[in-house]
Amino acid sequence: MAEIEYFYAAYSGYAYLGSKKFMEITAQGDHTINHKPFDLRVSMDAIGGQPLRERTEDNLEYFFGRELERWSEFRDAPILKRSPTYHGNSITPSNTMLIAALVKGINIDKFAHEMMEQHWAHDCDLANVNTLASIARQVGIDPSPLLEIASSQEVLKIYEENTREAIKRSVFGSPTYFIDGDMFYGQDHLELVERALIEPFSQRIQK
Numbered sequence: 001m002a003e004i005e006y007f008y009a010a011y012s013g014y015a016y017l018g019s020k021k022f023m024e025i026t027a028q029g030d031h032t033i034n035h036k037p038f039d040l041r042v043s044m045d046a047i048g049g050q051p052l053r054e055r056t057e058d059n060l061e062y063f064f065g066r067e068l069e070r071w072s073e074f075r076d077a078p079i080l081k082r083s084p085t086y087h088g089n090s091i092t093p094s095n096t097m098l099i100a101a102l103v104k105g106i107n108i109d110k111f112a113h114e115m116m117e118q119h120w121a122h123d124c125d126l127a128n129v130n131t132l133a134s135i136a137r138q139v140g141i142d143p144s145p146l147l148e149i150a151s152s153q154e155v156l157k158i159y160e161e162n163t164r165e166a167i168k169r170s171v172f173g174s175p176t177y178f179i180d181g182d183m184f185y186g187q188d189h190l191e192l193v194e195r196a197l198i199e200p201f202s203q204r205i206q207k
Helices: 013-028 040-046 057-075 092-103 109-122 129-138 144-149 153-168 187-198
Strands: 003-008 032-037 176-179 182-185
Touching (some): 003 013, 013 057, 032 092, 032 109, 032 153, 057 187, 092 129, 109 129, 129 144, 176 187
Parallel strands (some): 003 032
16 A cells, blocks of 8 residues: 655646546555645746646647647546636635645545536535535535635645645656656656556666
8 A cells, every 4th residue: 555645726627637537546555635725826836847828839838738628528527618707716715625624634536526516517606615615525525624724724825735745855746746756747647657566667767
């Protein structure tokens, strides 16, 4: 049994597309997921990622259009025909709601997936606390204790620490998975994650 470090932002389309497959992979070997929601927007700026505003229309259409469509079909994960209406809203409430659940000792595997699906398939606003509360109830979680601490210093500190760690470890985007320190970036590498949990890859880049 292994622990997989899982860096992601709750609004991430690619994290959503890989979420169901990821949960299936981890369940097969009774592996555990160490959820680390982080501020993707802050980390992308810090590690030198190309801002969306600087990308060409063709680039955006490919990575956030055609690629999403193909992976949606391949992973059998429905998505909207357009970007979610509220995709540009704050990503902090959803991420800190997940961290609040972790602080309370709640398994958030289903909660995280449901957030992503509600955003990408049903156009829900993950910056709206009432929406987040409704999503929590859908997976059998009482949202009240989470809402009480989601904006607390304890939760915000964890969120900041996750983001700093993502930057320090050169997490290129969401989702990113670590198995025994070996990084796999992108849900398109889940088949490699699956293999690594059975048989770790032997070749490492020598520094």
